[in-house]
Each structure stands twice: as structure tokens, then as C-alpha cells.
Amino acid sequence: MPSAPPPAPGPRERLLAAACEAFCEEGYQxxxxxxxxxxxxxxxxxxxxxxxxxxxxGEAVRHSIQSVLVTLDGDGDVxxxxxxxxxxxxxxxxxxxxxxxxxxxxxxxPRFPELAKQFFRQGPHITRKRLARFLAHAMxxxxxxxxxxxxxxxxxxAMLLDLDRLRGLIDLQTDLLKPSKTTQVVDCFLRAxxxxxxx
Numbered sequence: 508m509p510s511a512p513p514p515a516p517g518p519r520e521r522l523l524a525a526a527c528e529a530f531c532e533e534g535y536q537x538x539x540x541x542x543x544x545x546x547x548x549x550x551x552x553x554x555x556x557x558x559x560x561x562x563x564x565g566e567a568v569r570h571s572i573q574s575v576l577v578t579l580d581g582d583g584d585v586x587x588x589x590x591x592x593x594x595x596x597x598x599x600x601x602x603x604x605x606x607x608x609x610x611x612x613x614x615x616x617p618r619f620p621e622l623a624k625q626f627f628r629q630g631p632h633i634t635r636k637r638l639a640r641f642l643a644h645a646m647x648x649x650x651x652x653x654x655x656x657x658x659x660x661x662x663x664x665a666m667l668l669d670l671d672r673l674r675g676l677i678d679l680q681t682d683l684l685k686p687s688k689t690t691q692v693v694d695c696f697l698r699a700x701x702x703x704x705x706x
Contacts, residue, residue, distance in 0.1 A: 519556045521546040526567040531607030535564060535615050564615075565622055571608045572630045579641045585650045586697060592638070593667050593689045600668055601683045606675045635660045642700075651700045659700060666692045 516524070525545035529537045539560055543553045557563040579592050599605050616623035635657070642663075643656035651659075671683045 518546070518548050518552055522548060522553055522556055522563070523566060523570050526563050527571050530564060530567050531571075531604065531611050534611060535560075535618065539563075561619075564619070568608075568612065568619075568622055568626055569629070571604075572626060579637055585645045586693065588641070589663075589693045589696070590689065592641075593663075593693050594686065596634070596664070597667055597671070597689060598684060601671055601675055606672065609672070610676060631664075635664060638663065649702055651697075652703050654700060659696075662699075663692070663696050666696060 522542065526542050529542045529545060533541075539553060540550055542563070543550045546553070553563070557566065578595075579588060600609070612623060612626050639656040639660040642651060642659045645651045646653050646656060667689070671688070675683050
């Protein structure tokens with residue numbers, strides 16, 4: 508028997524999805540009426556769920572954070588796990604949505620400093636801390652040389668994004684996701700943190 512189709516999203520879910528898209532495309536200046544129209548609800552329906560544009564923006568940012576978080580799952584093979592992580596990390600943060608979230612948050616950070624801090628803590632900070640814990644375990648197991656795992660995590664994530672994200676933000680370049688680039692970065696990182704040989 509075929510499974511039942513998933514239930515259609517309710518008004519709140521449609522509003523959040525529409526707000527995420529609208530804020531990323533047009534920034535904070537997008538009108539409430541435009542967001543309501545995208546969600547196919549009345550303006551008053553929007554205010555029934557979100558009391559102000561600021562509240563809606565905050566919820567949209569929190570919702571967007573979840574779309575760019577990347578987990579670290581693996582079977583113990585450091586290179587294989589880092590390749591899967593790195594592919595997912597680049598795919599999410601260099602995607603049009605990932606770039607739009609970053610662009611919008613940077614632009615609106617002076618207006619919403621607390622929200623910007625929350626975005627950092629719940630997005631980039633959490634991802635780097637998870638990566639640092641994974642690298643620390645690999646260092647303890649002798650699979651990587653002993654070093655500061657926080658620095659190592661910052662180094663790897665910077666290598667994975669830096670210039671490509673700048674290309675996407677400034678040049679609006681779209682062909683950013685080259686699998687060969689991920690492999691090059693991970694292998695370079697592993698050479699830099701290869702276990703020290705006994706002399």
C-alpha cells in the first residue's frame with residue numbers, strides 16, 4: 508500500500524519559508540505584504556503568528572541556521588569522514604541559499620547585533636566546535652599529530668570556504684562546487700596534521 512503523502516505545510520511554516528526566501532533575496536527592507544503574498548496568506552494572518560517584522564526576521568534567521576549546520580558522521584576513517592563533512596559543508600555554505608543567508612546576516616548585523624551573535628553561536632561556532640571535537644579524538648587516537656584542535660578546525664573550514672565564498676559573494680560566480688577542490692583541501696590538511704613519525 509503506498510504511503511500517505513506528507514501533510515501540507517500550515518500557515519506558520521509557509522510564512523517562515525516565504526520570509527527566509529524574501530529576506531535573503533531582498534534584505535530586511537522587503538515589505539510584510541510581499542512576504543504574506545509569497546506565503547499565500549493575508550497580512551493579518553502573518554501578524555497572528557509574528558507580532559512584528561523584527562520577530563519574523565529573527566525566526567527566519569533561526570530557521571535558516573538549521574539549513575547550514577553540518578554533522579560529522581563516520582566509521583572511524585578520518586579522511587573518509589572529513590571528505591563527507593567537507594563536501595556537505597561546501598555544498599551548504601556555497602549554495603545560493605547559503606550565500607544569501609551569509610550576505611543578509613552580515614548586512615543586517617549592525618541593526619540586529621544580538622541576533623547576529625546568536626547566528627554566529629548557533630551556526631559557525633557550533634560547526635567548528637563539533638569539528639574540533641572530532642579532530643581532538645583523532646589526535647588522541649594517533650591518527651593526527653597533536654595540535655590545538657580548535658585552530659585545526661578553523662584552518663580546515665577556512666580552507667574549504669575562503670576564496671570560493673568571496674567569489675560567490677562578489678562575482679556572483681555559480682560553479683563553486685568542484686569535488687576535486689574538496690579532495691585537494693582535505694588531503695592538504697591531512698598532510699599538515701599527519702602523525703609525527705618516531706625517530
